[in-house]
Amino acid sequence: MADEKIRSVIIGLDGVPYGLLRAFAEEGVMPNTADLMENGTLKKMKSSIPEISSVAWSSVITGVNPGEHGIFGFTDIPPNTYRLTFPNFNNLKVNPFWEKDGSSSHILINIPSTYPARGMNGVLISGFVALDLEKAVFPKSLIPHLEEIDYRVDVDSGKAHESMELFIKDLNVTNEARIAAYRRLWERKWDTFMLVFTGTDRLMHFLWDAYEDKTHVYGGAFRQYFRRVDEIIGEIAGKIKETDDFIMLSDHGFERLDEDVYINAVLAEERLLSFESGKEARLANISSETKAFALDPARIYVNLEGRYPRGGVKPSEKETVIERIIDIFGSLSHEGRRVIKSIYSKDDIYSGAHREKAPDIVLMGEKGFNLKAAPGAGEVFSKGIFTGKHSYDDAFLFINRKEPQAIMPDEPTVSDVLDIMNRMKEGSVYEGVSQ
Amino acid sequence: MKEFHNKECTCWNCPAINLAGKVDFRACGQSPKKFEGGLSRGETHLMAECKRRPELGLFDPMSMTFEECSEWRETPYGYLLKNMRVMIVGIDGYLGWTLALWLGKLGCRISGVDNFSRRGWVKERGSHSVVPISDMNTRLHAAKEVLGLNINFREMDILDRESLKEFIEEEKPEAIVHYGECPSAPYSMIDFEHASYVQKNNVMGTLGLLFTMHEAAPEASLIKLGTMGEYGVPLTGRPIFEGMFPADAVLKWDDREWSMGGELTPRDPVSFYHVSKVQDTFNVYEACKYWWLRSYDVMQGVIYGVHTEQLAADPRLRTRFDIDECFGTVINRYVSQAVIGYPLTIFGTGEQIRGFIGLEDAMQCITRLIAKPPEPGQYGVVNQMSGYSSMRNIAETVKRIGKKEFGLNVKIQRVENPRVEADRHPFEPIFDKLPKEFGFVQQDALDKEIVRMFKLLTQRHVKERIEEKEHLILPKTWWSGVKKEVERLELIKDENGNKNGNGNGKNGKESRNGSKNGKKETVTFDGR
Numbered sequence: 002m003a004d005e006k007i008r009s010v011i012i013g014l015d016g017v018p019y020g021l022l023r024a025f026a027e028e029g030v031m032p033n034t035a036d037l038m039e040n041g042t043l044k045k046m047k048s049s050i051p052e053i054s055s056v057a058w059s060s061v062i063t064g065v066n067p068g069e070h071g072i073f074g075f076t077d078i079p080p081n082t083y084r085l086t087f088p089n090f091n092n093l094k095v096n097p098f099w100e101k102d103g104s105s106s107h108i109l110i111n112i113p114s115t116y117p118a119r120g121m122n123g124v125l126i127s128g129f130v131a132l133d134l135e136k137a138v139f140p141k142s143l144i145p146h147l148e149e150i151d152y153r154v155d156v157d158s159g160k161a162h163e164s165m166e167l168f169i170k171d172l173n174v175t176n177e178a179r180i181a182a183y184r185r186l187w188e189r190k191w192d193t194f195m196l197v198f199t200g201t202d203r204l205m206h207f208l209w210d211a212y213e214d215k216t217h218v219y220g221g222a223f224r225q226y227f228r229r230v231d232e233i234i235g236e237i238a239g240k241i242k243e244t245d246d247f248i249m250l251s252d253h254g255f256e257r258l259d260e261d262v263y264i265n266a267v268l269a270e271e272r273l274l275s276f277e278s279g280k281e282a283r284l285a286n287i288s289s290e291t292k293a294f295a296l297d298p299a300r301i302y303v304n305l306e307g308r309y310p311r312g313g314v315k316p317s318e319k320e321t322v323i324e325r326i327i328d329i330f331g332s333l334s335h336e337g338r339r340v341i342k343s344i345y346s347k348d349d350i351y352s353g354a355h356r357e358k359a360p361d362i363v364l365m366g367e368k369g370f371n372l373k374a375a376p377g378a379g380e381v382f383s384k385g386i387f388t389g390k391h392s393y394d395d396a397f398l399f400i401n402r403k404e405p406q407a408i409m410p411d412e413p414t415v416s417d418v419l420d421i422m423n424r425m426k427e428g429s430v431y432e433g434v435s436q
Numbered sequence: 437m438k439e440f441h442n443k444e445c446t447c448w449n450c451p452a453i454n455l456a457g458k459v460d461f462r463a464c465g466q467s468p469k470k471f472e473g474g475l476s477r478g479e480t481h482l483m484a485e486c487k488r489r490p491e492l493g494l495f496d497p498m499s500m501t502f503e504e505c506s507e508w509r510e511t512p513y514g515y516l517l518k519n520m521r522v523m524i525v526g527i528d529g530y531l532g533w534t535l536a537l538w539l540g541k542l543g544c545r546i547s548g549v550d551n552f553s554r555r556g557w558v559k560e561r562g563s564h565s566v567v568p569i570s571d572m573n574t575r576l577h578a579a580k581e582v583l584g585l586n587i588n589f590r591e592m593d594i595l596d597r598e599s600l601k602e603f604i605e606e607e608k609p610e611a612i613v614h615y616g617e618c619p620s621a622p623y624s625m626i627d628f629e630h631a632s633y634v635q636k637n638n639v640m641g642t643l644g645l646l647f648t649m650h651e652a653a654p655e656a657s658l659i660k661l662g663t664m665g666e667y668g669v670p671l672t673g674r675p676i677f678e679g680m681f682p683a684d685a686v687l688k689w690d691d692r693e694w695s696m697g698g699e700l701t702p703r704d705p706v707s708f709y710h711v712s713k714v715q716d717t718f719n720v721y722e723a724c725k726y727w728w729l730r731s732y733d734v735m736q737g738v739i740y741g742v743h744t745e746q747l748a749a750d751p752r753l754r755t756r757f758d759i760d761e762c763f764g765t766v767i768n769r770y771v772s773q774a775v776i777g778y779p780l781t782i783f784g785t786g787e788q789i790r791g792f793i794g795l796e797d798a799m800q801c802i803t804r805l806i807a808k809p810p811e812p813g814q815y816g817v818v819n820q821m822s823g824y825s826s827m828r829n830i831a832e833t834v835k836r837i838g839k840k841e842f843g844l845n846v847k848i849q850r851v852e853n854p855r856v857e858a859d860r861h862p863f864e865p866i867f868d869k870l871p872k873e874f875g876f877v878q879q880d881a882l883d884k885e886i887v888r889m890f891k892l893l894t895q896r897h898v899k900e901r902i903e904e905k906e907h908l909i910l911p912k913t914w915w916s917g918v919k920k921e922v923e924r925l926e927l928i929k930d931e932n933g934n935k936n937g938n939g940n941g942k943n944g945k946e947s948r949n950g951s952k953n954g955k956k957e958t959v960t961f962d963g964r
Contacts, residue, residue, distance in 0.1 A: 085496035158465020206463035
């Protein structure tokens with residue numbers, strides 16, 4: 002039918018790096034992905050800054066940078082408080098694409114940072130962070146069906162600390178429930194179908210070493226998980242119409258974690274951060290002598306007078322404090338290796354109505370250095386049970402088109418995805434590019 | 437700025453939060469387990485929502501204090517939640533009714549349950565409240581009319597778990613004060629039927645309440661009435677700690693040492709009733725451990741008194757006042773005896789020492805505990821007493837005031853001791869937590885409250901009600917099982933009395949080793 006709408010199918014693979022996807026496609030772990038790649042375009046994509054899911058997925062679904070959508074991390078501190086909040090869908094300042102296009106119907110499964118779910122045309126099942134299924138699903142009439150298939154928003158990550166066997170089992174059970182949900186919902190009428198696999202990210206955090214080392218005891222389980230995801234990719238690809246747009250993407254990449262680096266511990270060592278006498282090292286207890294503090298993963302805020310209850314930095318001193326922080330982190334090294342790859346000031350990376358809420362400085366680690374805030378950490382460097390960490394510049398984007406120059410920039414970022422989707426749908430092209 | 441005892445408590449303590457679960461952003465991980473694997477310490481975060489202020493969204497409950505929260509408002513007893521929903525189990529009793537009016541006037545929204553069994557027990561023993569009390573309908577009406585309080589009362593036996601759960605789900609209490617037990621040692625010693633009844637009523641009632649809270653109100657704090665009698669009086673003279681050994685307590689044995697810090701101290705109950713209270717202690721302790729319920733176990737000294745501002749506001753608002761052998765507490769009974777010229781009866785030597793607390797002070801303590809809710813999973817214990825004294829000195833004090841202020845000729849008489857207890861014993865109670873951690877300051881001295889009691893009990897209609905039940909004052913219940921009235925022994929001569937009414941009869945003062953380095957701190961009965 003000539004008037005039939007072009008449908009979009011979007012598959013998200015949380016955290017899957019471009020390099021891994023290519024490697025698994027070539028090695029035969031992900032044969033369906035390999036087939037798709039022959040008839041489409043796979044590109045490296047840059048994540049958000051910072052390169053974490055809540056920020057990156059918020060950019061994907063709104064098409065704007067954090068300065069506009071207002072999500073700068075998993076945590077935030079409202080003005081005039083030290084209350085640690087967890088921004089969620091209610092804090093997203095720009096409507097996601099499905100709310101801008103109310104005439105189309107959308108099936109959206111496991112979309113990170115869309116909790117609590119709210120009314121829309123279609124179905125929304127929120128993804129991480131979403132602790133209560135009751136609030137994670139729209140319409141609510143769907144909840145009994147999801148409960149019937151034992152749907153869970155996410156794996157219980159606590160299990161990995163008890164037993165890796167238990168964790169992998171839970172990961173697979175969670176994944177199968179998600180697959181069951183997609184199969185049921187696929188049969189409905191829709192214009193956009195979006196499904197995000199988040200188990201990939203969890204698996205890589207705990208078992209990146211099992212990816213790099215094929216002899217690793219969980220090397221097989223790691224590949225089996227990706228094999229299963231690829232089966233579903235193949236299943237979906239087999240169901241779509243020729244006219245459908247098909248997009249796959251990740252929100253950030255991944256790499257080996259060599260060392261955790263605790264930013265607040267650096268600030269404390271440099272006497273820029275201290276806590277009220279006799280109180281626990283929590284941001285709620287920071288002293289008025291504090292010049293700066295960090296929120297995860299490496300967002301540094303100047304403890305500015307007037308902005309925070311115990312702000313110890315006068316506005317006239319702010320630039321001096323920032324310069325000092327840049328000096329400190331610019332020269333930070335560990336066992337002869339430089340630790341910080343990039344130091345961004347908010348003016349460099351954020352624009353928009355909510356830029357004022359942004360951190361004053363954002364750090365990005367060199368390869369292998371995993372930056373964390375954790376005010377209670379005693380030491381600057383340590384290594385926990387995690388073997389993988391997020392990376393910035395090797396997320397991926399795949400589209401089922403062979404002429405990428407027409408619809409995507411050479412170096413796409415997560416904020417470009419929505420625009421690319423729209424161009425695919427509308428058939429429009431970048432200026433100066435002939436179709 | 438006022439230095440309230442609870443200003444630094446955080447939303448972690450607050451019953452108005454919903455704990456949604458835990459997140460670990462190191463691995464983009466979430467877990468529905470709220471408590472396992474440690475709390476919000478740096479890298480994992482508990483996520484809470486405020487039931488009262490949903491606009492706050494999800495936040496770390498440890499990052500906001502009561503002082504910073506607009507829902508906690510200043511009262512004379514610390515910050516208290518606005519319109520805090522408090523459910524009183526046993527609201528018709530001596531303490532329950534008093535607390536309902538007291539908290540109601542502080543702005544709490546009060547609900548309560550009772551099955552009027554206390555009225556029944558006293559009636560069964562042939563007695564009555566010598567201060568006339570109204571039926572519940574009249575009480576509720578008067579509370580509304582005189583004090584402007586709307587108390588939501590539901591008649592029920594808490595052993596009826598279904599009804600209890602339904603009411604808790606309806607009321608959504610933020611604190612539950614559990615006074616709903618049979619509070620009498622002699623009653624539990626009458627015979628097997630009474631012993632088993634008391635234990636079933638108390639132990640099963642509390643256990644049912646714990647299960648119901650687990651199911652329907654896991655965030656509410658439970659303030660549970662225990663008794664100093666759970667500890668007994670250790671003849672070794674070791675301090676009677678507040679439920680648990682302090683952090684630096686050490687057990688030395690066989691040339692070795694063990695830290696005892698945090699372990700429950702031994703209990704040595706002194707009747708089958710006290711055994712029920714000890715069993716409660718363990719049940720509450722376990723529920724906190726298994727289900728992360730939160731509770732303060734209040735080891736209350738012997739209670740006395742008639743007065744709060746609310747009780748005195750209208751005769752229909754008075755709380756009960758018993759004088760019979762089972763339900764009359766010792767100071768209340770002594771004043772009643774003095775009023776009708778009945779010699780004050782001391783058991784055995786009268787050298788038994790007990791902790792005491794006045795009614796108004798007890799109300800203050802409970803309020804302060806409610807205002808500083810325990811953390812989830814915390815089982816806290818306080819020894820709630822404002823001083824201690826020997827029975828004989830208490831009798832001397834009542835005698836002195838009766839004579840001096842009211843011109844009464846009061847005698848003190850020894851009688852046989854029907855209980856199995858040490859007549860003379862060391863007594864080293866620790867009761868530091870309420871003053872040090874909860875800001876409790878004794879308001880009413882013993883003498884002042886005894887004067888108030890005399891004033892009320894000497895009113896003709898009250899005096900007549902005492903005289904009517906005079907025959908029920910002398911104990912007939914022996915711990916040995918013997919059924920006979922105790923024998924009256926000699927009258928105590930005046931010169932043997934302690935003139936100022938304080939202390940243990942030796943020097944008019946008690947001391948306790950609540951301080952370090954063996955330095956003694958002196959505490960009189962009436963103050964700290």
